Amino acid sequence: MGWTDERVELLKKLWMEGLSASQIAGELGDGVTRNAVIGKVHRLKLSARAKPTNTAPRSRPAPRPAPRRVASPVSSGIPSHLSQKPRPAQTMSRPQVMGATALAMTPELQTEVYVAPQTAELFIPEDKRLSLLQLNEQTCKWPIGDPLTKDFYFCGGHAQESGPYCEFHSRKAYHQLDKKRR
DNA sequence: CCCTGATTCGC
DNA sequence: GCGAATCAGG
Numbered sequence: 551m552g553w554t555d556e557r558v559e560l561l562k563k564l565w566m567e568g569l570s571a572s573q574i575a576g577e578l579g580d581g582v583t584r585n586a587v588i589g590k591v592h593r594l595k596l597s598a599r600a601k602p603t604n605t606a607p608r609s610r611p612a613p614r615p616a617p618r619r620v621a622s623p624v625s626s627g628i629p630s631h632l633s634q635k636p637r638p639a640q641t642m643s644r645p646q647v648m649g650a651t652a653l654a655m656t657p658e659l660q661t662e663v664y665v666a667p668q669t670a671e672l673f674i675p676e677d678k679r680l681s682l683l684q685l686n687e688q689t690c691k692w693p694i695g696d697p698l699t700k701d702f703y704f705c706g707g708h709a710q711e712s713g714p715y716c717e718f719h720s721r722k723a724y725h726q727l728d729k730k731r732r
Numbered sequence: 733c734c735c736t737g738a739t740t741c742g743c
Numbered sequence: 744g745c746g747a748a749t750c751a752g753g
Contacts, residue, residue: 552744572735585747589739589746590746592737597737
C-alpha cells in the first residue's frame with residue numbers, strides 16, 4: 551500500500567507525538583517497516599521533532615564504501631544451514647515498554663519460594679559438570695571455577711549453533727563484549 | 733542481544 | 744518517491 555494522504559497524516563501525527571519509527575510502522579501496519587517510515591519522514595522533512603535549543607550539527611557520516619546490494623537471482627551455493635532465517639513478513643511483536651519499565655513480579659515469587667534467578671541458573675549439578683577432555687562441539691565451554699584447582703570445570707550445557715556456549719552463557723559473553731567494544 | 737534514527741542509492 | 748541495507752549509536 552502506498553502513502554495515501556490519510557496515512558501520511560497519521561505518520562506526521564505519530565511522529566510529532568514522539569513515537570518511534572517502528573511503533574509508527576506498527577500503527578500503520580500492512581507491511582510498513584520502520585525503514586519505510588524513516589524514509590518517508592525524511593522526504594517530508596520532518597526529521598527534527600523536538601529541538602528547543604540549539605541546532606545539533608549533524609555529523610557527516612564517514613565516506614561510505616558503496617554498500618551495493620541486490621542479490622542475484624541466480625542460486626547461491628549457500629548451504630541451507632547458513633542461509634538467513636525467513637522472517638514472517640510483518641510479525642512485529644513489540645511488548646516492550648519504552649518509558650518506564652516496571653518489573654512485573656508474580657505474586658508467588660514475591661512471597662515465599664523465591665530463588666534468585668542468577669544463582670539458580672548458574673548452578674550446575676556435579677553430574678553435569680565437564681572436564682576439559684569431555685568437551686565436544688555440543689557442550690557449552692564456559693569455564694567455571696579456578697583452573698588451578700580441581701573444582702574447575704565447564705558448564706557442559708547444550709551449546710548453541712551460533713557459538714561455543716549454551717544460551718545463557720552465550721548471552722552473557724556477548725553482552726560483555728558488546729559493551730567493551732568500540 | 734535488543735533497540736533507536738540517519739543515510740545512501742538501486743529500483 | 745520508495746525503502747532495504749547499512750551505519751552509528753544506546
